[in-house]
Amino acid sequence: MLHLRLITPTDRTDEAVRMIERTVGTTHLVVLPGAARNPAGDVVMCDVAREAGDELLTRLQGMDLDRTGAITVEDIDLTLSRRADKAEAEAPGEPADAVLWEHLVEETHEESTLSVTYVAFITLATMIAACGVVLDNAVLIVGAMAVGPEFGPLAGISTSLVQRAPRLALRSLTALLVGFAAAMALTVGFSLLMDAAGLFTQAKLEGQRPNTNFVYAPDWFSFVVALLAGAAGTLSLTSAKSGALVGVAISVTTVPAAANAAVALSYGDTRQTLGSTEQLLLNLLGIVVAGTLTLLAQKAFWAGQRERARQLG
Structure with missing residues (x-):
C-alpha cells in the first residue's frame, strides 16, 4: 500500500x-x-x-x-x-x-539528470568495456553493462513521449547524448594511453574475438533483444521490481558498442567504428520504442480497469 x-x-x-x-x-x-x-x-x-x-x-x-x-x-x-x-x-x-505516473516521471527525472556522477559512471563503464573488447573478455563486458547508467535517460525519453513532458524529454536526451559523447571521447584518450603503455594493440582489436565481435556486427537479433530488454526494464520501473534492471543492463549492447567504437576510432579502424556506432544506435532505438509501447499498453490497461470499476460501482 x-x-x-x-x-x-x-x-x-x-x-x-x-x-x-x-x-x-x-x-x-x-x-x-x-x-x-x-x-x-x-x-x-x-x-x-x-x-x-x-x-x-x-x-x-x-x-x-x-x-x-x-x-x-x-x-x-x-x-x-x-x-x-x-x-x-x-x-x-x-x-x-x-503504475504511479507521477512517481515514474519523478524517478526518471532523477535518473536522467546530466551530472558529474552520471558522466563518471558511464565513462568508467565504457573504459571497462574497452578493456573487455581488446582482451576479448566477456566477463569485463558484462561488468561494464551492469555499471552503465544509460537506462535512466532511455526510460525518461519513453516516459516523456507517453506523458507529453517536453522538459523531461530534453533533459533525458541531453544526458544520453552528452554522456555517451563524453564517455567515448575520454575512452579514445584512454585507449591511446593504454596503447602507449603497450597494454592495447591494434592487432588485438582486429584479431579473432569470438566472445566480443558481436559489438560491431549489428543484426536483427540485436534489435529484438533491445526490444525485449526495453519492455522488461520499463516493467521493472513501473512495478518497483528494480532488481530486474540488472538483467536488463547486461542484455543490451550499448556501453560495449560505444567502447568498441572509441577504441577503433583511436586506431583509425573505420569499419569497426561504423559497425559499433550502428549497433549502439540500434540498441538505443529498440529500448526507447519498446519502453514507449509498454507504457502505452499499461496506460490503456489501467484506463480500462477504471472504466470497468466505475460501471460496477
Whole structure:
C-alpha cells in the first residue's frame, strides 16, 4: 500500500477528505486540523491501495494541492490491518501491475539528470568495456553493462513521449547524448594511453574475438533483444521490481558498442567504428520504442480497469 500525507488549505480540507472517502481502496484516514505550519493548513493522512493511488493523486492534483499545499507519497513495507486488507481487495487490479505516473516521471527525472556522477559512471563503464573488447573478455563486458547508467535517460525519453513532458524529454536526451559523447571521447584518450603503455594493440582489436565481435556486427537479433530488454526494464520501473534492471543492463549492447567504437576510432579502424556506432544506435532505438509501447499498453490497461470499476460501482 501507499501512505499519503497532505497539507491542505483549511478551506479545501473537507473537499479533499470527501474525495479520499469516495475513492475505492483507501483507509486509515486521519485529519489534523491546523497542524501544518509551512505552508499553513491542515494535515490529512490516509493509506491507499497502490492500484488506486494514481487516480487519487490525479484528483488531488486537480484541486491544486501540489501548489497550494503539499502531497507526499510513501511506500508502506508492512501494514497489519484488516481494513487495509479490505481496501486492497476492493481496489481494481493488482498492486504489482499498478503504475504511479507521477512517481515514474519523478524517478526518471532523477535518473536522467546530466551530472558529474552520471558522466563518471558511464565513462568508467565504457573504459571497462574497452578493456573487455581488446582482451576479448566477456566477463569485463558484462561488468561494464551492469555499471552503465544509460537506462535512466532511455526510460525518461519513453516516459516523456507517453506523458507529453517536453522538459523531461530534453533533459533525458541531453544526458544520453552528452554522456555517451563524453564517455567515448575520454575512452579514445584512454585507449591511446593504454596503447602507449603497450597494454592495447591494434592487432588485438582486429584479431579473432569470438566472445566480443558481436559489438560491431549489428543484426536483427540485436534489435529484438533491445526490444525485449526495453519492455522488461520499463516493467521493472513501473512495478518497483528494480532488481530486474540488472538483467536488463547486461542484455543490451550499448556501453560495449560505444567502447568498441572509441577504441577503433583511436586506431583509425573505420569499419569497426561504423559497425559499433550502428549497433549502439540500434540498441538505443529498440529500448526507447519498446519502453514507449509498454507504457502505452499499461496506460490503456489501467484506463480500462477504471472504466470497468466505475460501471460496477
